[in-house]
Amino acid sequence: MEGKGKAATTKDPFELIIQLxxxxxxxxxxxxxxxxxxxxxxxxxxxxxxxxxxxxxVEKDPRLHAEFEDKGELSAQLKVAGDTxxxxxxxxxxxxxxxxxxxxxxxxxxxxxxxxxGVVNIYNFLxxxxxxxxxxxxxxxxxxxxxxxDGHFFxxxxxxxxxxxxxxxxxxxxxxRLMEVTRSVVLYVLDFDLLAPPYDQVNQVTxxxxxxxxxxxxxxxxxxxxxxxxxxxxxxx
Numbered sequence: 001m002e003g004k005g006k007a008a009t010t011k012d013p014f015e016l017i018i019q020l021x022x023x024x025x026x027x028x029x030x031x032x033x034x035x036x037x038x039x040x041x042x043x044x045x046x047x048x049x050x051x052x053x054x055x056x057x058v059e060k061d062p063r064l065h066a067e068f069e070d071k072g073e074l075s076a077q078l079k080v081a082g083d084t085x086x087x088x089x090x091x092x093x094x095x096x097x098x099x100x101x102x103x104x105x106x107x108x109x110x111x112x113x114x115x116x117x118g119v120v121n122i123y124n125f126l127x128x129x130x131x132x133x134x135x136x137x138x139x140x141x142x143x144x145x146x147x148x149x150d151g152h153f154f155x156x157x158x159x160x161x162x163x164x165x166x167x168x169x170x171x172x173x174x175x176x177r178l179m180e181v182t183r184s185v186v187l188y189v190l191d192f193d194l195l196a197p198p199y200d201q202v203n204q205v206t207x208x209x210x211x212x213x214x215x216x217x218x219x220x221x222x223x224x225x226x227x228x229x230x231x232x233x234x235x236x237x
């Protein structure tokens with residue numbers, strides 16, 4: 001009798017699979033649809049921002065320019081003077097790390113599925129790295145935009161990027177907020193200066209490297225060469 005009762009209360013594995021597919025896999029489709037729409041809106045914001053910056057800065061200094069370039073479904077590029085920002089949308093949906101403080105909030109405790117996110121990574125490169133095809137140059141991840149199924153978001157990044165946009169329960173992503181985010185990112189990278197590398201790292205060069213130096217620099221260049229992004233003050237939130 002005990003065996004029969006246990007069998008009667010055990011759910012069919014096939015039904016469990018269907019339930020999980022409907023709940024979790026369906027939710028991931030919702031998240032992906034959200035981040036896809038948000039990325040399309042982000043491109044509009046970047047194009048507008050580039051146009052406004054170009055008009056304003058050329059009047060003050062014609063040597064400086066701002067330019068937006070749509071790089072396809074998953075990528076967009078914003079060039080601001082000597083800096084180039086690459087915005088890349090990931091095609092997968094990620095669960096927030098279980099150690100993150102947001103899991104202790106009522107917002108995620110009430111609905112665990114709110115803790116799954118689409119992600120847009122934002123990288124900073126030197127514009128000259130692309131202009132002169134310096135393939136060994138370094139870029140830096142400066143921020144990550146996380147967006148959930150309900151359209152709520154937060155930004156993970158350094159310094160002001162980590163605390164200006166960290167109110168997930170109340171922050172809904174729309175065009176106005178995207179414009180604020182992109183302006184904050186631009187301000188951050190413009191203040192993120194190129195530092196000369198330590199002398200001992202660049203005091204030797206081969207004959208072959210010198211021959212190719214004018215055509216395609218083999219001496220890696222990047223902001224804060226010799227320092228990792230993690231070495232900046234204030235860990236990402």
